[in-house]
Amino acid sequence: MADAALRLKDLVEQLLGAPLPLRIRAWDGSQAGPPHAPALVVHNRRAVRRLLWRPGELGLARAWVAGDLEIEGDLYTALDLVAGLVWERGEDARSLLQALRDPEVRAALRGLVRFAGPPLPPAPPREEVRRRGHLHTRRSDKRAISHHYDVGNDFYEIVLGPSMVYSCAYWPAPEPDSTLETAQRDKLELVCRKLALTHGQRLLDVGCGWGSMAIHAAREHGVSVVGITLSHEQAAYARKRVADEGLTDRVEIRVQDYRDVADGPYDAISSIGMAEHVGSKRYLEYAEDLFRLLKPGGRLLNHQIGRRPRRDESAYSVDEFIDAYVFPDGELAPVGATVAQLERAGFEVRDLESIREHYALTLRRWVANLEAGWARAVRLTSPGRARVWRLYMAASALAFERNRIGVNQVLAIRTPTSGTSGMPLRARTWN
Structure with a gap:
């Protein structure tokens, strides 16, 4: 058949109820769609079978990770065009079910089934998480963290650069004049200033990653730091960095669950990019544990x-691609829900700063790093893993830019019974 691209384009447009803004180039050499738009390259019939067996985001993700689909042209432009159809049209599952009632669409699907090949579902790519047991137990959290962070320290060095900070940087204006490393240093310093760290204090860094926050706080502010992570690879890397900096007397890196920390009280706690792993059912426990570990x-x-709140929060579901390939068991909550849980645990919330645009800039730098080191990244992991990260980070950059998701720094205090918070009358002295 020499018209696969046209048939695929027609079917997609019937399902979406709108023109497809991308070109399609199919395995038979055929092309269809806007001639100057980025192309969705469908390498084989297996890609179609993946979508037939798992319509929607997960089927697309499996085809992308397996290399059955790719984008030819600018990735951001292609994702932005698709986002305009999906994100702004509401829940695509409802649209799909409605389209399937159309006799013409059902006829097109029958035709698609006929030329898609053997009627057996392709096996998911090996990079996909296999679910076992209950969510957010100590064992399942450790397994989820290992899937995401134990990809290899060398791989993360490619993506993150010398700073080895895996969270949103803090960019000056104008952004192009700053390096990623400078912006990450500025973020760490911002956290230290918000915590008002002073020489001799004890800091607990929850989800310490590769040790960047712990090292910065100890070196620049003279505090003693305990950094905890569930990743053995991260811990080994962080300990070496601490030793190389000559800070072993002030920084201890542990492989430990936050629920098992028992050597409080601490003067301050930093939790940077870790709470997304906690889960809504465990979030109050997380907040209460941190409250317990802080001194008055x-x-x-x-x-x-x-994430942005929904009118019907009961209808919220996690992102299938991210859950299966990136952050297993991770959950995003609206910032209002986060603040409410911190307050329920006993904290007084004193400041909230949204730095959403900063994360979009950071992700674009990470994507550029990965693309520049692509061949080595593939050798260190797998082609599928590298594709997961490229898609995940590029799509996330667009989600931040479009205000689909945000990132917030919440400063909270374990206020003493006297009510004396220790906060200055003009709180934002760190700006």
């Missing part, structure tokens, strides 16, 4: 990605 008057800086 101590400060918590909770840096966390949040």
